[in-house]
Amino acid sequence: xxxxxxxxxxxxxxxxxxxxxxxxxxxxxxxxxxxxxxxxxxxxxxxxxxxxxxxxxxxxxxxxxxxxxxxxxxxxxxxxxxxxxxxxxxxxxxxxxxxxxxxxxxxxxxxxxxxxxxxxxxxxxxxxxxxxxxxxxxxxxxxxxxxxxxxxxxxxxxxxxxxxxxxxxxxxxxxxxxxxxxxxxxxxxxxxxxxxxxxx
Ligand SMILES: [Zn+2]
Numbered sequence: 115x116x117x118x119x120x121x122x123x124x125x126x127x128x129x130x131x132x133x134x135x136x137x138x139x140x141x142x143x144x145x146x147x148x149x150x151x152x153x154x155x156x157x158x159x160x161x162x163x164x165x166x167x168x169x170x171x172x173x174x175x176x177x178x179x180x181x182x183x184x185x186x187x188x189x190x191x192x193x194x195x196x197x198x199x200x201x202x203x204x205x206x207x208x209x210x211x212x213x214x215x216x217x218x219x220x221x222x223x224x225x226x227x228x229x230x231x232x233x234x235x236x237x238x239x240x241x242x243x244x245x246x247x248x249x250x251x252x253x254x255x256x257x258x259x260x261x262x263x264x265x266x267x268x269x270x271x272x273x274x275x276x277x278x279x280x281x282x283x284x285x286x287x288x289x290x291x292x293x294x295x296x297x298x299x300x301x302x303x304x305x306x307x308x309x310x311x312x313x314x
Contacts, residue, residue: 119155122148127156207286207295213279214302220272221306224265231261279303 118129124144135152236244252262283299286292 117150117152117154119151121146129154204286204289204292204295206282206289207292207299210279210282210284210286210299211295211302213275213282214299217272217275217279218302218306220268220275224268224272227261227268228265231259276303276307 115132116129117132117135118127120126121128121141121143123141123146126141126143128141128143130139130150134150137150138147139150140146141148232240232245232248236248240248249262252258279299280303283296283303286296286299
């Protein structure tokens with residue numbers, strides 16, 4: 115089925131195959147790129163557009179049988195330039211991923227820092243309860259070792275990274291492009307805490 119309409123640029127009646135409805139097409143008369151409607155808008159003047167040489171069987175769906183002057187050569191729809199550009203510049207998605215990785219890095223740093231100290235104080239593989247009691251004891255003694263203070267700072271910074279990671283990932287999801295980056299950040303931000311909580 116063909117869609118028939120007046121060119122919005124020059125006013126000439128033109129028609130296109132219905133697969134091009136709603137897309138950008140090139141008008142054969144004025145050569146301007148115009149937006150085709152999704153349905154015909156000139157039923158009332160259909161004879162003007164669909165006139166055929168006498169004797170040609172009615173085969174409106176076959177463009178080959180239509181007079182050349184009414185067969186509209188179409189350019190393939192141009193890719194949407196803005197969308198294309200955005201696909202490469204979803205900066206929030208990248209920032210979200212960097213924040214997620216910084217968060218993991220600060221957590222790993224905490225583990226590296228606390229591991230040997232806890233082993234020194236409590237022996238190999240101390241139980242969660244023992245670790246908690248040890249930290250309580252340190253806190254109540256009022257004399258915190260430097261590594262505990264650094265760990266606390268890392269915890270604060272890490273939490274900040276996590277919050278920023280979540281915020282930027284959510285902003286990134288609302289923008290086109292780099293969907294895989296936002297999915298990856300989202301997985302890090304959601305699954306890693308579960309993994310950590312499960313491990314503790
Ligand atoms: Zn035109």
